[in-house]
Amino acid sequence: MTVAETCALAKKNACAAANLTEEARNRMLTLAAQALCSRAQEIIKANEKDISACTRGEQFIDRLRLSDSRIAEIAEGLTQLCALPCPAGEVLERYQTENGLDISRVRVPFGVVGIIYEARPNVTADAIGLCLKSGNAVVLRGSKDAYFSNAAIVEAMKEAWRQGGFACEFVQLIEDCSREGAREFMRQKKYLDVLIPRGSAALIQSALENSTVPVIETGTGNCHIYLESSALPEKALSILMNAKTQRTSVCNAAESLVLDESFAQKHLATIVSALQNAGVEVVGDAAAQAICSAVSPAEEEDFFTEFLSLKISVKIVRDIGEAIPFINAHSTGHSEAIVTENQEHAERFLREIDSACVYVNASTRFTDGFEFGFGAEMGISTQKLHARGPMGLRELTSYQYRIRGNGQIRK
């Protein structure tokens, strides 16, 4: 099938996804989870085919590799979705106009969600589960490197549904994994209601450049921790170390440390020493170097970089009035935190920082659908249109106005 034909097939079957009962959705999630486990050996065999054809590095292959335990985790994720209610159908508001029109605004599924992602086969099952639970059809365009793994996962889930007597054609996997196929996918506006790229900055940039389908931009996080002069040193260090080192390869990890000069004078040496003991490379501006000689010189570019590794940039500011514009100018709009005991400054930071998630006295690592209590996550939006921050089931819906009249015409 061509890319367009695959998308058209999903659209044709979108109604089937939207009209399922809650009971049917949960039954399908359970069947899919069981099928992944019972067909784990087949899936692992397909995965081995992908791995043996793959010429990429170890880290890449590590993300691609499936095992019994990883498949069990993926299946567990599907099962957990059963506990969450489908958000579609909720009446968001209902009112009467003067001429007697009864207007309701009702939450509805998007229709067809397109997902383009890299060589992480777990995304395949996750995305199908989230779309099923939110009432959406889904077209998956995974990486060529994971094609056999993805196909095996999709086939296991769909076959379980077929046997259970359920519709399954609202889930489609693109066969054409070429670069041209990706571009074509991004232009299926006729069939896709939204496109969600999940993966590297390059992939997301390509979607922004090429897509005619509305895109939800996800993921890049140049996150800042700002230690204000009133911060308690222990709390500051604990939050910073957690945000920078607990897991470095994720978008909600800290990449930049901003300190009030007065706080830095007293505490920067201790902080840098703790960071370096944890293996973190510390680069900073001239002021930071002057205060602490263990800080290496930073390039201007470092302050714009999401390192995703054991490296951090340090910037010294006079006060919050200088910190906020610095952060707004360098952040990617993901997550930023202030550590402070000054209530007024805390509230100012919350109000004036232009990011999806703004924290007072907590680690940026909490920006996550599960941590926020959504029970599931489709990614973290860094744009302002539609959804911002962690996206769960609710963020996979749109709304529709339903208007009931008794013959009203416009004067």
Place this chain on the structure above:
Amino acid sequence: MTVAETCALAKKNACAAANLTEEARNRMLTLAAQALCSRAQEIIKANEKDISACTRGEQFIDRLRLSDSRIAEIAEGLTQLCALPCPAGEVLERYQTENGLDISRVRVPFGVVGIIYEARPNVTADAIGLCLKSGNAVVLRGSKDAYFSNAAIVEAMKEAWRQGGFACEFVQLIEDCSREGAREFMRQKKYLDVLIPRGSAALIQSALENSTVPVIETGTGNCHIYLESSALPEKALSILMNAKTQRTSVCNAAESLVLDESFAQKHLATIVSALQNAGVEVVGDAAAQAICSAVSPAEEEDFFTEFLSLKISVKIVRDIGEAIPFINAHSTGHSEAIVTENQEHAERFLREIDSACVYVNASTRFTDGFEFGFGAEMGISTQKLHARGPMGLRELTSYQYRIRGNGQIRK
């Protein structure tokens, strides 16, 4: 100033728009309305300069032309915005997580709204008013044909604010009205948070093709009126005539009539005669022609066309089961109506039609921000991402998570 410099200036001043008090916003709207009236002669002179340079047709010039009364209307629109509350700042939800994080989701302005539009100078003042009231900075890119009119309107408003001691640089008008300038504008992702194209299908298509800024697609309406077999003939005729003929050049006017065969057998002749008496050209499929010889043959293309004129396409269907997929396959997702006395069919139509606004027994002409009670309108979204249907002040906002902790770190 280059396009990028102009957008950067708006972004730099976005904070000023966001931080205004409600009182300041209203004072600014009032000052702007007064300035437009008191400087009407200047604005009309600038408008005449545009008109005398314009080589386009009469209808085009009619939309471009300003007069004292049109300027007074525009000013009145600004004044009316004073009565509406700024939506920003609303706490949409607030909850505590198990580890004690206090999470609130707060409505915030987009930041910088980009508007690209055609030669309707009234859009200039409308858009500025809506952005001011919703807390946004705005960059306007009007048509070259209306440049002097737009510049005069913007200057009158900004000068009034300057004299009143208010900030005004959060409103910017692009000077470069070339085609290349438009493309450049659509790529100012660094400075614009959203792009709203207002105007022809060609303009909207160009934004979808070229923009890296998230776009809200507005306006195209191939709206359907479906007369189901149980429809009361008088009610049906009244709604149809209103939707087709009350104003033909607007996106919520009907362009296609779908009838159950049994209803058509009895009433199509009367309906076609009423349409033709009102000057409407009626084209239809073979079944419609067979039932009523006054119906001319339709091309397949007619069923996909937004005529925006006194023309309508007619399609005969067996029943609602055939009507719904036909409408979903041909509509632009704007507004569709069923006329029926069958409650079950009414509810099925509401549920299964995939459009922004779905009506039972009322004219599609009600799809409008004012008619919906929003008090103002920025356009009508036909996409599902972010906003759907009429967009008022609320639809010009995003949200932000504000998280208050006391030292929480992630385990």
